Each structure stands twice: as structure tokens, then as C-alpha cells.
Amino acid sequence: MDNKFNQYNLSPDLITALTANKFVEPTPIQTQVIPKALKGQSIIGQSQTGSGKTLAFLLPLLSNIDRTSDTLQAVITAPSRELATQIYKTAQLLLKDIGDIRVGRYVGGTDRQKQEKKLTGKSVHLAIGTPGRIRDLIQDGALTGYTVKTFVVDEADMTLDMGFLDTVDKIASTFPAELQMMVFSATIPQKLQPFLKKYMHNPLVIELKPKTVIADTVENLLIAKKGKSANELIYKLLTIGQPYLVLIFANTKEAVDKLHAYLTEQGLEVAKIHGDIAPRERKRVMKDVAAGRYQYVVATDLAARGIDINGVSHVINAEIPTDPEFFIHRVGRTGRNGMTGTAITLYAPGEENKIGELESMGIHFQPKTIHDGEIIDAKDRNRRQNREKKSDKLSQTMYGMLQKEKKKKKPGYKKKVKKAIAKEEWFNRRVEKRAELRAAKRKNKAKGLNKA
Structure with missing residues (x-):
């Protein structure tokens, strides 16, 4: 099998691992990042979720590790345990048959003393974890910041949103001045700029904008509540057709709890994810979702952004998000990897201006309504504008x-x-x-x- 990753100067055993796992065609973000990262270039990479950025930074990072040196050479931070674990599992997949590169996962909720004891015996080449735990291990001397050559900050906008940027700043301050830094994010908020300017000098900026704000594979529907209960409407939507896996978004933890309780009362098996749920319980819920026990998941924005749920056929917005950018993140959960998906947004009377703001971003809706157990076309809410x-x-x-x-x-x-x-x-x-x-x-x- 001809592997197009051969065009890059990656280590031969990584090429073998890529081929074994059927990674043979680089994505656009990988095509732009890998050759530059291999040369030590600092990079700011902006691309949508599901673009393949994890391999884009992991492959050059692993290829550049000096396997003869028993030192920590690279650190990757992610803003949630789930994201850090996903990156770690991808690294494990690549290194399954490569025994001389050591990788460690360090996240909150795990045994810190046990981790420190293990690191005393032998250092890892690559540390992947959440900002708080990585910072603690560096402060305790278990991880040696001064030997690090490459630092990757994944999901930088989410890191900012969740209040971890100051911790990441403290981690970066322990690394040498001559540092390769790679920052990846779906969006680059203005508040992120001071951090980028502080640590990155003349970085290569790679911005891959999708052809459309929402993927062409997603059917984007808009339904007016017209005074009806959002919970009842959502229940009707869930029982129309045969959705494979539905991710339902609400703006607050309280709203998630209420919707979860209502749908459960109707006899549906529903999972819920928000920040107040303990890490161990969240991990159990995600295993159950992956195993197909749950067909419906209710979540808040920040909690769901830290979790990669595969096979989402439908996204339902129980509420319009407070931040328009969150709308793109929500809908981006379906219609991935060329598969089709459906996004449904409910809105209440008086929220036409919020819909208008989303439309000004290039988002186009199909007006629909529910009638006799079916989703049918509805009159355009802007039809009155055409009357003279x-x-x-x-x-x-x-x-x-x-x-x-x-x-x-x-x-x-x-x-x-x-x-x-x-x-x-x-x-x-x-x-x-x-x-x-x-x-x-x-x-x-x-x-x-x-x-x-």
C-alpha cells in the first residue's frame, strides 16, 4: 500500500505504524504542519474539529525525539482529562510496536504520588496531560522543564474558556527560551494574543477555514417553539425517525439536569455530561455511550467540547448558545468525516435577533415545524420583509x-x-x-x- 506520509522525513517505524492503522492520506492540516514542525518551526494552527490536528503535531514530535537520551523532551497539554487521554491513546496506537519511546499520561483525578515515584525511576520522553497536573509534577521536580524542546498547547481556546491559560503560562515559563511551541485551536480569541506574543516569535500561522461555516454534509434545521415546551419538542424530535446517536445541548448545568430528568421520565435511556459530574462518573458514562448503551446524550458546551463522541447523527440545540462561536462547535459534532448529519435548533419568540446574528456569520437555516409526527417545511420567518x-x-x-x-x-x-x-x-x-x-x-x- 502506497503511504503518502512517505513524502515527509518521518522515522520509518512511524510510517509502518501509520500504514498498519490505515493512515495513508494526510489531511490538509497535516500537509501544512508536518514538514514545518519537523524542522522545529513554531506554529499556530487554526482548524475545525475533526481536521486531524492530533496526528499533525504528534508525528513530527515523536519523529524528532532523541531515543538515546533519558530526558523529558516534549510536553502536550489539553484542557480536559478526556482530551488528554485521547491524545495519549493516539500516541500509544502509533507506538504499539515501538518500544524505545516512553510516553506518560498525567491528569487530575489520578494518583500523583504514584506518578512521581515512577518518574523517579525513569523519565518519559513525552508527557501528555492536563495543565494542573503537569504544572504540579514540574514544580515537584518529577518532570524536568529545562530539558523540554517542544511544547504543544492543544485546544487553546477551550484552555482559555476553562480558566487554565495562567497555568499553561506557568508551565511555559519553566521551559528553555529556545523552545518550539505549537498551539492548536478551533478559534483564536483576542484574549489569547498576549500569551502567544509572550512565548512565540515569528510563528508560522496556519489557518484552514472550512469552505462553509457548517459542513455541507449537515442538514441545518430551525424550529420555532411558538410557546411550546422545549422539553416536549425535543422528546418528539427524538421519537421521529431512527436517530443513531443524538447530542443535545443546553446552556447551563441546571438546564441539562432538568432536560435529562424529563426525558428519563418519558422512558428514554439518556446520559448527561456537565462540569459537576465527577471525572470517574463521566468516564463511565462515555464508556457506556461508546458501547451503545445510550442513544441520547444531554450536555453543556464546555463539557462536551472536551469529549470526542463518535457517530453523532443528530445535534439538537435546546437553547441558542450565549456565544455564537459555540454554535459552530456544537453543530460540528455531526456530519464528520464525510458522513451526513442533522442539526436542529429551537428558538423562542423574541429570539429572532439571535438567529439573525448567526446568519450574519454565514450560517444558513432551513425553517421547519413538527406536524403529525413529522418534520415538515415551515414558512420563512423573514417572509414579512418581502411585503411592500x-x-x-x-x-x-x-x-x-x-x-x-x-x-x-x-x-x-x-x-x-x-x-x-x-x-x-x-x-x-x-x-x-x-x-x-x-x-x-x-x-x-x-x-x-x-x-x-
């Missing part, structure tokens, strides 16, 4: 209010309606301005990174 009437500038809510107040014919009704319209127009302008500012910031991100 005085009501053109009014939302459906304002237009309904106007007609209602006219029927009342009470004194001052015109003034009341005029004031309500002015208030809505002011709010709409504010939302549009915010959307424009977000778009401008995204355009300026790349410029700022290139100047760094």
Missing part, C-alpha cells in the same frame, strides 16, 4: 401588537405603538452593530497574528 407594506420594518411581534392596539382604540395607542417600534428598532440596530464588530474582529485576528 408599512409593516415591512416591523417584526411579527410588533405587527401583531399594532393590530391589537388598533382594535382597542384606546387613547394614546398610537404613541404606545410608536414607542414600542422605536425601542425594537434601537435594539435591532444594537444587535446588527454587535454582529458587525464581531465580524470585524474575526477579520483582524489573522492580521494581528501575522504581525506577531
Whole structure:
């Protein structure tokens, strides 16, 4: 079998491992990162979830390790135990038949003293773990920061969101000045810039934007709640057709608990994932999901971003996320690796502006409704904008209010309606301005990174 990874100067045993595991065609991010990383170049890599970035940094890192030296040479941090474990398992897969490269996994919730005792006997070449545990082991002298040549920060935006960037900063400060640093992230928030500028000098910036904000393989549906219970609507959606695996997002832990309790009461086997669930329990739940025990998983954004759930056929947004970027992360959980998927977003009256903000990012929805146990086409919520009437500038809510107040014919009704319209127009302008500012910031991100 012709393996196209042969074009890179990787160690022969890694090529053999890639072929054995049917990795024969580099992805776009791997094509750009691997040759530069092999030469020691510091890199900022921005690409969507599922693009293959783990192999992009692992292959050159493992290939460059000096196997004759009994020292720690590389460190990889990930913001959650699950992500760190995924990277560790990928490394184990590659090193299954390669015995002279030692890799250790160090995450919270594991026996720290046992890890330190084991490291006293023999150092690992590569340490993979969560920021807190890696920092503790370096502070205790179990891991030697001064011997590290390469530092990888995976899921940097999530590291920032979860409050671990300061810990990663402290880890980086223990490494030599001449350090190869690779930072990978789905997005590069502005708040990440000071950290990048502090440790990275003239890094290569690789930004792989998807052809569309949402993969072409994903059917993106929009359903209005129209005063109905979101829990009831979700139950109906789950019982329509035969979804393989459904990931349902809510904005808060409380909302996840309530939705989980409701669906369980309806007789469904439902798993839940959020930050208050103990690591051991989360690990058990994920094993059960992988084994096919659960068909439905309810989760919060940050918890789910730290977990790679394979085979998601449907994503349901019980609520519109507070951060529009989270919408892309949510929907990106389905339609991966060329497979088809369905994303369904529920919205309430008065949330049209939130939908408009998502549309301003290039996200396109198909309006749908549920009727007689089927998902059918619905009228476009923007249809009134195409009518050449005085009501053109009014939302459906304002237009309904106007007609209602006219029927009342009470004194001052015109003034009341005029004031309500002015208030809505002011709010709409504010939302549009915010959307424009977000778009401008995204355009300026790349410029700022290139100047760094």
C-alpha cells in the first residue's frame, strides 16, 4: 500500500505504524504542519474539529525525539482529562510496536504520588496531560522543564474558556527560551494574543477555514417553539425517525439536569455530561455511550467540547448558545468525516435577533415545524420583509401588537405603538452593530497574528 506520509522525513517505524492503522492520506492540516514542525518551526494552527490536528503535531514530535537520551523532551497539554487521554491513546496506537519511546499520561483525578515515584525511576520522553497536573509534577521536580524542546498547547481556546491559560503560562515559563511551541485551536480569541506574543516569535500561522461555516454534509434545521415546551419538542424530535446517536445541548448545568430528568421520565435511556459530574462518573458514562448503551446524550458546551463522541447523527440545540462561536462547535459534532448529519435548533419568540446574528456569520437555516409526527417545511420567518407594506420594518411581534392596539382604540395607542417600534428598532440596530464588530474582529485576528 502506497503511504503518502512517505513524502515527509518521518522515522520509518512511524510510517509502518501509520500504514498498519490505515493512515495513508494526510489531511490538509497535516500537509501544512508536518514538514514545518519537523524542522522545529513554531506554529499556530487554526482548524475545525475533526481536521486531524492530533496526528499533525504528534508525528513530527515523536519523529524528532532523541531515543538515546533519558530526558523529558516534549510536553502536550489539553484542557480536559478526556482530551488528554485521547491524545495519549493516539500516541500509544502509533507506538504499539515501538518500544524505545516512553510516553506518560498525567491528569487530575489520578494518583500523583504514584506518578512521581515512577518518574523517579525513569523519565518519559513525552508527557501528555492536563495543565494542573503537569504544572504540579514540574514544580515537584518529577518532570524536568529545562530539558523540554517542544511544547504543544492543544485546544487553546477551550484552555482559555476553562480558566487554565495562567497555568499553561506557568508551565511555559519553566521551559528553555529556545523552545518550539505549537498551539492548536478551533478559534483564536483576542484574549489569547498576549500569551502567544509572550512565548512565540515569528510563528508560522496556519489557518484552514472550512469552505462553509457548517459542513455541507449537515442538514441545518430551525424550529420555532411558538410557546411550546422545549422539553416536549425535543422528546418528539427524538421519537421521529431512527436517530443513531443524538447530542443535545443546553446552556447551563441546571438546564441539562432538568432536560435529562424529563426525558428519563418519558422512558428514554439518556446520559448527561456537565462540569459537576465527577471525572470517574463521566468516564463511565462515555464508556457506556461508546458501547451503545445510550442513544441520547444531554450536555453543556464546555463539557462536551472536551469529549470526542463518535457517530453523532443528530445535534439538537435546546437553547441558542450565549456565544455564537459555540454554535459552530456544537453543530460540528455531526456530519464528520464525510458522513451526513442533522442539526436542529429551537428558538423562542423574541429570539429572532439571535438567529439573525448567526446568519450574519454565514450560517444558513432551513425553517421547519413538527406536524403529525413529522418534520415538515415551515414558512420563512423573514417572509414579512418581502411585503411592500408599512409593516415591512416591523417584526411579527410588533405587527401583531399594532393590530391589537388598533382594535382597542384606546387613547394614546398610537404613541404606545410608536414607542414600542422605536425601542425594537434601537435594539435591532444594537444587535446588527454587535454582529458587525464581531465580524470585524474575526477579520483582524489573522492580521494581528501575522504581525506577531
